[in-house]
Amino acid sequence: MLQAQLEDGRLILLAAHQREQIHNFRKRRFLCPACRKSVIIRAGKKVIPHFAHEQIHDCELDGTGESLYHMRGKLQLFYWLKKQGYAVKLEECVKESARRPDLLLHAPSGRELAIEYQCASISDEELLRRNEAYERNGIIPIWILGGNRLKRTSTYMLDLPKREQRFLMQHKQSMPLQLLYYCSNTETLCNVQHILLTGKKQTIGQFFFRPLQRLRFPQLFHTLPKKLLEINQAWHSIQARAIAKPLTFASAPIKRWVTRLYDNGLLLQDIPLYILQPVESQYQMSVPPYIWQTDLWLEQLDHIPVMESVSLNRLVYVCRKWEVNTNPFAISSNKHPVESYMQRLCQHGWFDQIDSETFVKKKGLSLF
Numbered sequence: 001m002l003q004a005q006l007e008d009g010r011l012i013l014l015a016a017h018q019r020e021q022i023h024n025f026r027k028r029r030f031l032c033p034a035c036r037k038s039v040i041i042r043a044g045k046k047v048i049p050h051f052a053h054e055q056i057h058d059c060e061l062d063g064t065g066e067s068l069y070h071m072r073g074k075l076q077l078f079y080w081l082k083k084q085g086y087a088v089k090l091e092e093c094v095k096e097s098a099r100r101p102d103l104l105l106h107a108p109s110g111r112e113l114a115i116e117y118q119c120a121s122i123s124d125e126e127l128l129r130r131n132e133a134y135e136r137n138g139i140i141p142i143w144i145l146g147g148n149r150l151k152r153t154s155t156y157m158l159d160l161p162k163r164e165q166r167f168l169m170q171h172k173q174s175m176p177l178q179l180l181y182y183c184s185n186t187e188t189l190c191n192v193q194h195i196l197l198t199g200k201k202q203t204i205g206q207f208f209f210r211p212l213q214r215l216r217f218p219q220l221f222h223t224l225p226k227k228l229l230e231i232n233q234a235w236h237s238i239q240a241r242a243i244a245k246p247l248t249f250a251s252a253p254i255k256r257w258v259t260r261l262y263d264n265g266l267l268l269q270d271i272p273l274y275i276l277q278p279v280e281s282q283y284q285m286s287v288p289p290y291i292w293q294t295d296l297w298l299e300q301l302d303h304i305p306v307m308e309s310v311s312l313n314r315l316v317y318v319c320r321k322w323e324v325n326t327n328p329f330a331i332s333s334n335k336h337p338v339e340s341y342m343q344r345l346c347q348h349g350w351f352d353q354i355d356s357e358t359f360v361k362k363k364g365l366s367l368f
């Protein structure tokens, strides 16, 4: 922990003091703000001056797993926010819960934000517990991942396994999906926006790197200019590759679906690529876009005569079997992926949207 209390109750941020002062502090007794047990000073040459429990025990602030990388980043973010005039607290207890986010920020709007700088892995249960505790207290959680977790693989691609997809954020409906990364070694923030999931860990996104000191906090939540063509191309090339590949490692439901396709005289490789469209809310689906979108054509769209209409409800119903139960926590949009998909088809002239519920088919190409 970066802060501890003197016996008179004063909270001391050790890293804010000079070496000599820290030396004097060694003669004083410090208490853990969470469990009130004694803590000792750690202030060698290679560490950020901090406190540690004398004995390892179960405490919210037991920082045994807290790396130098994390501690340094937490401190840098703290000073960065303070410099901008924000009321921000380090390791502050959230009222009515034992949660202590890395940073607690009181926004000028009156809202409180819990900023978690997450460098280590965290279990689903722990993540849920924290997010729920914040929500109960009306606090918005902001997850900034350690730059050590960013696995960029090309200009518009990163590897994002399922457990990293839990941190996807969309704080306003008008915002694109985003992920925030911060590297405390280079003091650089990476804002990944316009994220498109592909159903695999390969994920499309646009990377915006900025030195922390050249950013202001609200800018983290601005929509950044999108390279629409490049983003879409990258997404389509992953779908094309997925279709061309034999399904050796596919899950059982996918294999069953492909077998059914085959029983109908169709091969995976026959799927026309132009019916596949990227949708932002792919995280609501358990299978890759090429599966549920092709399935939607096979079950419904292909059979609709030209000029006939179909209701969105009906299409959503067909895709229910592919939906997942849990969505990323920090997402405000509730648009169903099928609705986004149909609107994409409208843009490409396949359908017309008549009202919020109804689509009319415009072209009569038989796909299968």
Ligand SMILES: [Zn+2]
Binding pocket: 032, 033, 034, 035, 036, 037, 053, 059, 060, 061, 062
């Ligand atoms: Zn403690």
